[in-house]
Amino acid sequence: MWLMAVVGMPLMLASMVAAAQSPVGRWKTIDDETGRVKSIVEISQAANGTLSGRVAQVLQSDRGPNPVCDKCSGTRRNQPITGMTILWDLKPNGSEWSGGTILDPANGKTYKSKAKMLDANRIGVSGCIAFICREQVWQRE
Numbered sequence: 001m002w003l004m005a006v007v008g009m010p011l012m013l014a015s016m017v018a019a020a021q022s023p024v025g026r027w028k029t030i031d032d033e034t035g036r037v038k039s040i041v042e043i044s045q046a047a048n049g050t051l052s053g054r055v056a057q058v059l060q061s062d063r064g065p066n067p068v069c070d071k072c073s074g075t076r077r078n079q080p081i082t083g084m085t086i087l088w089d090l091k092p093n094g095s096e097w098s099g100g101t102i103l104d105p106a107n108g109k110t111y112k113s114k115a116k117m118l119d120a121n122r123i124g125v126s127g128c129i130a131f132i133c134r135e136q137v138w139q140r141e
């Protein structure tokens with residue numbers, strides 16, 4: 001019994017640390033230019049391990065309290081940003097997630113995306129064109 005406790009305790013602690021390092025949850029998006037909190041994005045993980053994120057709440061917008069994606073194309077055009085999936089298909093790749101896509105509702109453009117946990121309460125989310133990337137650090141809500 002004592003041996004099981006000694007062996008089991010580190011495994012239990014390791015699983016708790018891993019869970020704390022998960023990107024799944026609600027995140028405050030921080031504008032990398034102004035430092036202001038812009039929205040709350042809820043990241044979820046599908047059964048196949050990919051991540052997606054949808055805007056749960058818009059907190060700061062130059063276009064009023066209920067902005068629409070007027071610069072988006074296709075089915076997202078003129079749709080409310082609240083509830084919109086803006087991050088999708090991020091696949092686990094070692095210590096980060098990559099190969100996904102992120103939408104910037106401000107300009108309607110999509111970018112290749114990657115994300116990496118910086119610590120239990122911060123995640124770096126990048127949108128990239130070729131090898132040029134722009135990263136925002138989001139904070140856990």
